[in-house]
Amino acid sequence: MEQNFYDCIDCGTENCPCYLAATGDCLVCSRLAGKDYCDCNWKGVCIYNEFIQSGKKINNVREEFTAKVEENKRYGQDTVVLVLDVGRGFALKCAKPGSYVFLKRAEDEDFYNIPISVMKSDITGGKIHLAVKEMSAKSKRITEVQPHFEHIDAGTTDSAGKANENIAGSNKRENIGGEDSLCVRGVYRNGILGIKSLIGPRGKVDTDRKMMIVTKGVGFAPAAHMLEWIDGRARADIYTDTDKIEEELIAEYLPQRLNGKRENIDLRREFEFKGTERISALYKAGGYDTLVVFASDYYIEQIGKILKIDARSNNFRLCCGEGVCGACAFTDDFGRTFKMCKCSGIMPTESF
Numbered sequence: 431m432e433q434n435f436y437d438c439i440d441c442g443t444e445n446c447p448c449y450l451a452a453t454g455d456c457l458v459c460s461r462l463a464g465k466d467y468c469d470c471n472w473k474g475v476c477i478y479n480e481f482i483q484s485g486k487k488i489n490n491v492r493e494e495f496t497a498k499v500e501e502n503k504r505y506g507q508d509t510v511v512l513v514l515d516v517g518r519g520f521a522l523k524c525a526k527p528g529s530y531v532f533l534k535r536a537e538d539e540d541f542y543n544i545p546i547s548v549m550k551s552d553i554t555g556g557k558i559h560l561a562v563k564e565m566s567a568k569s570k571r572i573t574e575v576q577p578h579f580e581h582i583d584a585g586t587t588d589s590a591g592k593a594n595e596n597i598a599g600s601n602k603r604e605n606i607g608g609e610d611s612l613c614v615r616g617v618y619r620n621g622i623l624g625i626k627s628l629i630g631p632r633g634k635v636d637t638d639r640k641m642m643i644v645t646k647g648v649g650f651a652p653a654a655h656m657l658e659w660i661d662g663r664a665r666a667d668i669y670t671d672t673d674k675i676e677e678e679l680i681a682e683y684l685p686q687r688l689n690g691k692r693e694n695i696d697l698r699r700e701f702e703f704k705g706t707e708r709i710s711a712l713y714k715a716g717g718y719d720t721l722v723v724f725a726s727d728y729y730i731e732q733i734g735k736i737l738k739i740d741a742r743s744n745n746f747r748l749c750c751g752e753g754v755c756g757a758c759a760f761t762d763d764f765g766r767t768f769k770m771c772k773c774s775g776i777m778p779t780e781s782f
């Protein structure tokens with residue numbers, strides 16, 4: 431009998447059992463996947479028992495809701511940070527590294543939904559900060575949405591008493607009666623493949639680790655979020671490739687409590703002109719035991735050829751996030767198919 435080899439990021443959470451239990455496709459429970467025996471490796475509360483006892487109920491379906499855009503700040507040509515008012519409960523759920531949400535405009539069809547990593551979760555204020563790179567139609571639709579505010583005359587002050595030059599400097603544009611909200615669905619958890627190996631299922635940071643974190647472009651967003659969670663409890667040095675991201679954004683969102691250093695790295699030069707020596711040398715010289723890469727599949731593949739990657743950005747095509755549509759499917763060398771929006775235990779490093 432082959433033992434179940436899947437590891438589901440939602441297993442044992444408030445969102446388990448999910449749709450896959452109802453359709454007979456649970457990734458972890460063989461009985462909820464149509465078998466008449468149990469071969470699961472799961473050490474928590476029995477999913478089968480939970481599902482049957484609750485009258486075959488799906489737990490806490492992730493409903494779409496409307497969140498006000500509190501800020502829309504542009505960095506450079508094509509990167510926008512959106513701050514959404516989601517409430518404290520939701521912001522708390524977004525605090526774990528690897529959290530992401532789906533966004534779209536209320537008037538748009540569901541296929542406009544776009545997955546965006548949480549860059550910062552402000553639990554006290556009930557807000558989340560998301561860095562959006564304008565790539566094409568979907569991302570441009572959401573970055574157009576501005577916060578609501580009244581027209582501001584030069585030389586006056588706003589209700590908080592701030593001088594209006596500051597407001598003009600924060601990229602706000604007049605938006606009276608315009609669309610000022612976005613539809614949010616989440617929270618989803620599998621934005622970082624391998625995250626469980628870094629912080630454990632209960633979110634405990636392994637303080638003995640010495641991490642090298644490499645980011646390129648908006649890959650900085652999940653890194654900033656992870657560093658916020660680590661909160662200086664483990665050594666973590668971050669190497670940022672600023673080719674496609676503004677220095678100003680990094681300066682604003684790099685957590686202050688950083689137990690480590692920040693350096694810039696030029697990945698294109700690393701791999702096109704210098705070979706692979708420098709990144710290997712950096713890893714060895716730093717005495718790191720953990721490598722985390724938030725970059726495109728191309729660079730993950732290049733780095734994966736020379737160093738073992740422990741965690742990486744989930745760049746698979748996330749569409750429903752629920753393990754239902756199959757858009758994120760990955761088939762390994764043994765012919766096994768994984769739904770990468772749910773499966774957290776495997777970490778392909780080839781490009782797809």
Ligand code: FES
Nearest residue numbers: 749751753756771
């Ligand atoms: S995104 Fe739909 S199955 Fe993974």
